[in-house]
Amino acid sequence: METQKQKKSFGQWIKTSITIRMLMVGILILVLLIPLSYIKSLIQERSFRQEEVVSDINQKWGNEVLLYGPILKVPYQTHKIHKTWDEKTKSYSEEDIITIHHAFIFPSTLEINGNIESEALKRGIYQSVVYTADMKITGSFTTPTFETKDIAKEDILWQKATVIINSTNLKGIKSNLQIQMGSDAYPLRSRYVENSYTNMLETKFLKENAVPTEHMINFNLDLMINGSEQLRFIPVGRETNVSMTSNWASPSFNGNFLPNSKTKEITENGFKANWKVLQINREFEQEFYGELPHINSSAFGVKLLIPVDEYQKSERATKYGYLVIALTFLVFFLIQTVSKIHIHPFQYLMIGLALTMFYTLLISISEHSSFLKAYGIAGIAVVLLISIYAKSILKNFKFMAMIGASLTALYSFIFVIIQLENYALIVGSIGLFLILGAIMMVSRKIDWGLD
Template sequence: MRFSLWGKALAIGAIVGVLTMVLARIGFLVDERRGRQQEAIQSVQQSQAGAQAVLGPWLHRRCVEEWEVEVGEGKERRLQTERREFRLQQAPQSLTVKSFATTEPRYRGLFKVNGFLGRLDMSAQWANLASLEPERSVKGSRLTCDSVQLMVAVADTRGVQRAELKLNGQALAVSAGTEHPQYPRGLHAAFDLAQGPLAAELSMDLRGTSRLEVVPAAAQVEWDLRSDWQHPSFGGRFLPVQREVTPEGFHALWRVSELASSAARDVSKSGLLCPADTAGGAAMGGGMESDDAAADDNGLPRAARDVRCLDTLAVSFIDPINPYVLADRAVKYGLLFVTLTFVAVALTEVLARSRVRRVHPVQYALVGLALSLFFMLLLALSEHLKFEVAYVAASVACAGVLAMYGSHMLGGWRAGSAFGAALGGLYGLLYVLLTREQTALVVGTLGLFALVAAVMMLTRRVDWYRLFDDLSAPRARAE
């Protein structure tokens, strides 16, 4: 049976509709695999440690003031004890952090999770401790204070492998917890208040997953970080003033003053430490879920509009190529990919009708199905191979099969080879679109413009009225 022109067009339209549903199902499969990857990240974080954020060293002490007041009248008059509990806190004048992070990849099945082991050498200086001296609010009251606590708050204390502390050169025992109600997780050391300057040196080994943050809670902060990871992503509220990324790793240096950051003041006001947990963990000290941490116009999590999140300096240990993200982007181009291929086949029919066989709608369907399966093949191979290798393997396989099929469909090996070469060009253009995120729009637009221009030039001499009459002639003769 010969298809009329309009019947063939409707059949191809129906095929495109079915292929759209096939591509949608492949897109759902990509989303499912990406969800499995997030589950793997959560599993590693639950078994090891999550994204890490460090606050401190920081000084605080708890004080209680009591006094007697007379209440009642006459015989009912009596003394009643009033009580005020408050906390004194003081940030260091300077904080210097020198650190080195070694990456430790973990695996859950096929899925890789970037962990790290960082050594942090922290040096904090206080010119005096006057802010920790309590003042009476009532004359003659009884005022008592606990020992001064030097604390370092950590987002996930399971990652603390070692901690050594020296105060003014003297070693001091470190205990778990911070003794601070707002930032309970971390470590602390107690000492008696003394006059004069104070210097604290803390060396800590900290294990975590995906991200490391430091709160610039001091008048002057400097964080020097080196790592063997080649693909850092710098975030937080401040970018490093110096950075160098090489094939051997990266080096970054942050410098922040209290003029630029309100972190020290916000800690005194019990602001939240909101680590950007890639797997959706809870924010430290506030119980806020990071899933609610979409930034508002000020760059703060929306769930923390009423409570200030602390400023942080941050680096994420990311993979430059996420196969699921790239596969998802590739599937979004799938319908355009199929449409361009169908246009190429139809154009071949139009320009070489005397030398090329008529292409049946079933053949269009098989070509479209092969094109759609390319994306599933890409997803499956990228879970076992590097994305570049998986892409080349999938594209060569599909282009080879379609070139062989095209040699029979189009009536000759030359036409089939040209068909395969054209598909290879489309696969190359798609790879450029996937890997050039910043320039994908301009590259894609120029590519489509070039294709449309080529079609217009190739068909500029076609008499479309005569062509439609010739294609409809077999149906007229049959009637």
């Protein structure tokens, strides 16, 4: 009889012990980290799928564009005297071994005026920003200083000089390219270059009146090209000026040089930007001999952004999943402790699973709607579900309203943090401080003595 009373007393202690209840709640929070980790993996998987679709769209339309040129390519020859001993004549015979090299001369001035017509292409639930750029490229070449390399005038093969332009996207070119050099026009044709990060376009040999042997030669070129996401230039001119307009309202100016802040303009109808880069601002010279250098690290331009990345925001929301579950369980635990109402661990588990369902709803709905609508629908659905369930557990409308208000405030607080970027840390810190203060004020009236 005494043993049964002891068992009953022990079972009652297990049921009413605050320490045991806290331990059970802590274990359930750790268990719920498992579905949250799966949800994070789901978001990453959907995000990777989006990147694959966007990459496929861009490849078919035209990838990002990097322009490098125009550049004057001038062959020159070097001499090496090879001496051979002749046993018969008992003397040396000399042979002049000639090797052909190339000089790459950058323009003295380079002006690029471009208009970018952009649009968002969709495939299913995914979209990518693509554009058609209409550019007018003008400038001039001045006489290069071969004397600095001890190259004699007679060794310069001006009759075999050409003009080259490099681009990362030949597929997107939508016009027959020809560059006006002096009074003549020269078509540009693609040329394969091994181990090059860009594709080369080159003219035929220039006429005598199109090379800057004694005086400056002006050039101009019209280029229409399809591209995606970003358009960049390498400032090969001794003075490079780029002017760009577009109908895309979400640009990101990137690269080694930023546009002039006084002339930059971004509105809901598009943007305007101007760059001016001088030779002294660059890290490379105006003339190269032997090989064309890899100087794409000096590129600058604009990246056209999709205004909202739903997966990025969903991933940021899931980072607060642990906080939502812990604080919600804490509210239920405080209500249980104050009201002496028993809540079974299984009921805590159901509440936790309902909270994790918020994120699957958020991801699935945001793929077909805006993030704001998806967040609102998912939040309302979960708050109503848990509030109604809390009414059946706690048997009190006051506690039900308290749970509903707490969850609404928590989801609203997290939504505000997600929208903020520069102030997310300070707003989050202040919010958590206030939440902690409220919990401390409520919990100070609870008797935490040993059971």
